[in-house]
Amino acid sequence: MAISPEMITQAAIASFAQSDNPRLKQIMQSLVKHLHAFAQETHLTEAEWMAGIQFLTATGHKCDDVRQEFILLSDTLGLSMLLVAMHDGAQSGATEATVLGPFHTPDAPAMASGSDLSNSAPGEPLYVTGRVLSADGKALAHARIDVWQADAEGLYDVQRSELGGNRRARGVVESDAEGNFSFWSVLPEAYPVPTDGPVGQMLVANGRHPWRPAHIHFLIEAQGYQPLVTHIFREGDRYLDTDVVFGVRPSLVGKFVAHKKGNAPDGRVMTEDYWSMDYAFKLQPI
Amino acid sequence: MAISPEMITQAAIASFAQSDNPRLKQIMQSLVKHLHAFAQETHLTEAEWMAGIQFLTATGHKCDDVRQEFILLSDTLGLSMLLVAMHDGAQSGATEATVLGPFHTPDAPAMASGSDLSNSAPGEPLYVTGRVLSADGKALAHARIDVWQADAEGLYDVQRSELGGNRRARGVVESDAEGNFSFWSVLPEAYPVPTDGPVGQMLVANGRHPWRPAHIHFLIEAQGYQPLVTHIFREGDRYLDTDVVFGVRPSLVGKFVAHKKGNAPDGRVMTEDYWSMDYAFKLQPI
Numbered sequence: 001m002a003i004s005p006e007m008i009t010q011a012a013i014a015s016f017a018q019s020d021n022p023r024l025k026q027i028m029q030s031l032v033k034h035l036h037a038f039a040q041e042t043h044l045t046e047a048e049w050m051a052g053i054q055f056l057t058a059t060g061h062k063c064d065d066v067r068q069e070f071i072l073l074s075d076t077l078g079l080s081m082l083l084v085a086m087h088d089g090a091q092s093g094a095t096e097a098t099v100l101g102p103f104h105t106p107d108a109p110a111m112a113s114g115s116d117l118s119n120s121a122p123g124e125p126l127y128v129t130g131r132v133l134s135a136d137g138k139a140l141a142h143a144r145i146d147v148w149q150a151d152a153e154g155l156y157d158v159q160r161s162e163l164g165g166n167r168r169a170r171g172v173v174e175s176d177a178e179g180n181f182s183f184w185s186v187l188p189e190a191y192p193v194p195t196d197g198p199v200g201q202m203l204v205a206n207g208r209h210p211w212r213p214a215h216i217h218f219l220i221e222a223q224g225y226q227p228l229v230t231h232i233f234r235e236g237d238r239y240l241d242t243d244v245v246f247g248v249r250p251s252l253v254g255k256f257v258a259h260k261k262g263n264a265p266d267g268r269v270m271t272e273d274y275w276s277m278d279y280a281f282k283l284q285p286i
Numbered sequence: 287m288a289i290s291p292e293m294i295t296q297a298a299i300a301s302f303a304q305s306d307n308p309r310l311k312q313i314m315q316s317l318v319k320h321l322h323a324f325a326q327e328t329h330l331t332e333a334e335w336m337a338g339i340q341f342l343t344a345t346g347h348k349c350d351d352v353r354q355e356f357i358l359l360s361d362t363l364g365l366s367m368l369l370v371a372m373h374d375g376a377q378s379g380a381t382e383a384t385v386l387g388p389f390h391t392p393d394a395p396a397m398a399s400g401s402d403l404s405n406s407a408p409g410e411p412l413y414v415t416g417r418v419l420s421a422d423g424k425a426l427a428h429a430r431i432d433v434w435q436a437d438a439e440g441l442y443d444v445q446r447s448e449l450g451g452n453r454r455a456r457g458v459v460e461s462d463a464e465g466n467f468s469f470w471s472v473l474p475e476a477y478p479v480p481t482d483g484p485v486g487q488m489l490v491a492n493g494r495h496p497w498r499p500a501h502i503h504f505l506i507e508a509q510g511y512q513p514l515v516t517h518i519f520r521e522g523d524r525y526l527d528t529d530v531v532f533g534v535r536p537s538l539v540g541k542f543v544a545h546k547k548g549n550a551p552d553g554r555v556m557t558e559d560y561w562s563m564d565y566a567f568k569l570q571p572i
Contacts, residue, residue: 002371002374002537005368005371015364015492019492034324035363041316044369044372048313056342060347061346061347068343070343077318079298080335082295083325085288086330087332088288206301206302206307206311207304244301246297246298
């Protein structure tokens with residue numbers, strides 16, 4: 001009797017049965033099962049398999065110290081956001097989470113609440129006000145609010161080698177006794193994920209655009225609460241429904257309000273038009 | 287309402303809906319579905335996901351012109367043999383197929399049937415006789431029998447840089463009017479797949495050995511028939527039941543017979559002990 005595909009799958013699953021790491025065994029056996037199911041369901045040909053081998057090889061070769069093409073692949077296949085949704089504890093009224101993304105740095109400058117974080121980043125001025133609350137509405141003082149974002153040209157400071165490591169549109173502020181914080185920055189704009197590698201080719205081949213809707217990143221930490229990693233997206237962005245990495249949730253779309261030049265709410269005299277955005281972040285108790 | 291993992295999966299599948307390549311769309315949507323099902327079934331953590339990203343990156347970095355670590359990964363997860371089994375037409379009495387493997391070369395030397403292909407390869411002498419038949423038993427004349435194998439040290443000629451491209455234990459012979467062919471070579475021995483890369487680490491982490499049971503590769507072509515890519519494995523090898531790439535089928539285990547020195551069946555006078563193996567290959571009509 002000829003060996004059937006199902007017998008190969010069973011043999012491959014069984015080959016991991018002797019692992020003395022039960023969790024690794026579980027992961028490998030599930031991986032083999034689903035990988036084989038994919039090949040069977042699509043009746044994958046040898047030529048298609050070879051194209052897949054070549055795609056994975058090129059993706060690996062694109063990775064270096066500053067570029068992670070496999071994370072980009074995970075992002076664009078929705079796997080990264082799936083993990084966030086699987087592990088997000090936002091059922092209980094806390095703000096929804098999204099991914100950290102590749103542009104967070106551990107060394108953002110600490111600044112007084114109300115400061116201008118933009119550091120000459122190109123873009124229209126934006127005044128952000130917010131509150132840090134518990135999921136049931138209690139104000140959280142001394143919360144640490146770590147903020148980063150792309151500028152009007154769609155670039156993060158870490159993508160601009162001409163800055164020599166200086167930080168722009170990035171900083172850390174702290175909430176006051178009532179949980180309030182504020183800062184000035186610039187209006188974020190939509191930007192494409194890197195398209196000069198295999199993942200960019202995959203998007204093109206499938207008729208997908210590479211754009212992320214405009215957003216500001218927040219990492220908020222308060223004692224006794226789960227850290228919150230999220231974005232606030234810009235209302236009205238044309239890519240809100242088709243974010244290439246599937247990060248948008250309706251609850252995370254912020255209202256960005258346009259203002260004429262003059263006195264801003266914090267007393268700053270604005271000689272150009274500006275924007276404001278206000279958002280209340282709710283953290284989950286540990 | 288918070289976004290559920292299922293909504294992320296649906297959005298990722300829908301992102302490929304606009305592809306104007308229906309086959310690519312089918313493959314990508316199936317891939318996303320099974321990749322997400324794997325992550326959900328294992329409740330994969332972010333740390334495990336990152337370990338996977340790092341494993342794939344290291345696998346890509348191991349690939350170069352002469353080393354294909356992703357094919358080795360496919361082989362050791364059973365995917366390569368699954369494809370062979372899926373596409374093998376051996377239902378109708380033809381010899382079962384296995385994979386071509388990484389050691390085939392298109393330029394093996396053509397030699398008269400009965401020749402010694404070993405070219406001083408280390409190993410005990412082996413006399414192989416065979417017949418090339420149609421699936422229903424008709425003798426196939428002028429079939430092309432391309433043969434290659436590892437030597438007693440478990441190495442193929444292409445792995446020995448000291449040979450400078452010379453061929454050893456490799457050659458092409460032709461069947462006669464009755465479909466018969468023969469050649470001399472050396473007794474094949476078991477050998478490990480390369481273990482100095484991420485796939486080798488994966489095998490160790492899971493308590494798997496890296497060995498393939500001893501075998502001889504055959505690629506047999508005859509006009510009007512499907513090319514047959516297969517191995518004949520050595521009866522009694524300790525790795526027959528645990529081939530690291532899942533290539534063994536019971537029908538492909540050959541009987542290797544030990545002989546004392548003296549006159550061999552073809553009249554050759556053997557001054558040392560030797561082996562013989564006989565096998566009838568059956569090809570599928572096109």
